[in-house]
Amino acid sequence: MPFLPRQEPFLCEHCGRSIEPLEHGSYRNHCPFCLYSKHVDDRGPGDRASGCGGLMPAVGLDQDGKKGWILIHRCERCGKEVRNKAAPDDELQNGVIDGENGKS
Ligand SMILES: [Zn+2]
């Protein structure tokens, strides 16, 4: 299943929306609408070294003094957690965050 974490549009596998790349050279690896990411990277953004492929819902939000908002994604399949810089157009108020864990 093609998923290219590059400067190309892609379809979100969670909400099905078409995601446009960021314009300022920032690397976008998650959906700005539902904030889902996908587990394709192993060590760093864009290396695509992971064979997992699980969806990664945002499970937390952190604020970094220099970088701004940091989204914490956790893989549904293997449990790996990754911190990602939030994009300017991410809908952080979507209720996905707010400390609720969703299903139990
Ligand atoms: Zn989405």
Ligand SMILES: [Zn+2]
């Ligand atoms: Zn995974």
